[in-house]
Amino acid sequence: MQTIQANGYPVLFGEKEYETLNAFIKNNNYSNLFILVDSHTNELCLLRFLSFLVTDKTIEIIEIESGEAEKNIHTCVEIWNILTELGADRKTLLINIGGGVITDIGGFVASTFKRGIDFINIPTTLLAMVDASIGGKNGVDLGNLKNQIGVINVPKMVLIDTEFLSTLPQNEMRSGLAEMLKHGLIFDASYWSQFSDLSQTDFADFDELIHRSIEIKNEIVMQDPTENGIRKALNFGHTLGHAIESYFLENQNKKTLLHGEAIAVGMILESFISRQKGLLSAAEYQEIKTAITAIFDPIIFEENDLQPILDLLIHDKKNEYGKIQFALLEGIGKIKINQEVDNELIIESFKDYKN
Incomplete structure (x- = not known):
């Protein structure tokens, strides 16, 4: 290759x-x-x-x-x-x-x-x-x-x-698959479509899929090595995903999540936010949610989990001037960086995820 x-x-x-x-x-x-x-x-x-x-x-x-x-x-x-x-x-x-x-x-x-x-x-x-x-x-x-x-x-x-x-065990393979899904969602709709229905995916060609995923990340990084602009696109799903991962890591009452498991949740939540902000169609959001939930088991969030997760967002590395910055989908295959999102919409996204 x-x-x-x-x-x-x-x-x-x-x-x-x-x-x-x-x-x-x-x-x-x-x-x-x-x-x-x-x-x-x-x-x-x-x-x-x-x-x-x-x-x-x-x-x-x-x-x-x-x-x-x-x-x-x-x-x-x-x-x-x-x-x-x-x-x-x-x-x-x-x-x-x-x-x-x-x-x-x-x-x-x-x-x-x-x-x-x-x-x-x-x-x-x-x-x-x-x-x-x-x-x-x-x-x-x-x-x-x-x-x-x-x-x-x-x-x-x-x-x-x-x-x-x-x-690797299956859960570790799924963890990596989350990042491959992300690369399609933010950069290449045709690549995403190869995963949107896994029953149609030919995993005999999985090396080719890995190669393309690396190509996508590399194309973005080459444009912006130090993450001052478009490289922030790679953080789609990670603003909330990292906060969820950190919260479950520190909380003894929660099962520690693999990175990809947390990012999968983050991508659903941030896709919902993209939909609510008028950047993503209802059909696209439903397609994303259906595809990801078909691969990853649901994560249970209690009411008292949400505020600690929101509190962790302030430490996200993308934040500027105390403002929480999201990378959101502007349709499948495109991204819009530096998007501010209020807490009410974030809480709404968790409610939708639980439903």
């Missing part, structure tokens, strides 16, 4: 591209290699990666626990200390093998260690392949607040090996 040229780095596809990776490592004469994994990818993915890696450099493995709870500055300190103790220097290469938590935290650690060392992302989940590992956003959560601390800094390359997807 054709390489996608991103902003300063290539996104490579398939087994044969491990040869490209090996040549890159050799040609750049790195002093040593560190591989960051979590407990899952250490068990399920690392061996496959090492079977393709050809190098005479010293290799050190750093393992952290899996899960969003590990995506914090304390974990970064632990990794920085390990890098220091094991002799990492400015010519060290860090290879991040895992889902979005690993690529986010690994990119941040590399970008800040000794003012920056090179890193490569090997995403192993669908979510990381189509979203987290692409675009140069790296960082960690601040308490329960998503991605509050971080930098924009691109890897040397991203290598997509879809064989890793065979290690």
Whole structure:
């Protein structure tokens, strides 16, 4: 499959591209290699990666626990200390093998260690392949607040090996599917239509769907690398989705949601808001709601959940001058950024979702 040229780095596809990776490592004469994994990818993915890696450099493995709870500055300190103790220097290469938590935290650690060392992302989940590992956003959560601390800094390359997807449970695959649905809704109506009725989707061509999803995100990021304009389109579903994800993460009475599960709810809510603001037709809204609810189980919201979720919106990174900013749909395949929405309409969207 054709390489996608991103902003300063290539996104490579398939087994044969491990040869490209090996040549890159050799040609750049790195002093040593560190591989960051979590407990899952250490068990399920690392061996496959090492079977393709050809190098005479010293290799050190750093393992952290899996899960969003590990995506914090304390974990970064632990990794920085390990890098220091094991002799990492400015010519060290860090290879991040895992889902979005690993690529986010690994990119941040590399970008800040000794003012920056090179890193490569090997995403192993669908979510990381189509979203987290692409675009140069790296960082960690601040308490329960998503991605509050971080930098924009691109890897040397991203290598997509879809064989890793065979290690994923169904709920993790659905989590990644949410971002693919989003890419169609904000940018490409014909791409969205391939998912709007999953019974008509030929998943034998799923690699092609992944490739197109990455193309869409890359096209947007290339226009606006630092998120001053159109890149905000990628936040559709995320303003409310991140608040819901954070609330469920901190609340012991709630089941922790996967990122895509929260974003799926966020896309329905924000599609309703788009409809109420006259940007989306009733038929389009119903199409979106029907398609997403056919894939994702409903999330139960109690009356006393809504105010804490609203309170979390103030911490959204897109906000400017204290105003909450939404990216809303202007029809399927188009987006309108920097839209202010009042709390009454947000509450109305939750009521519609519950119905």
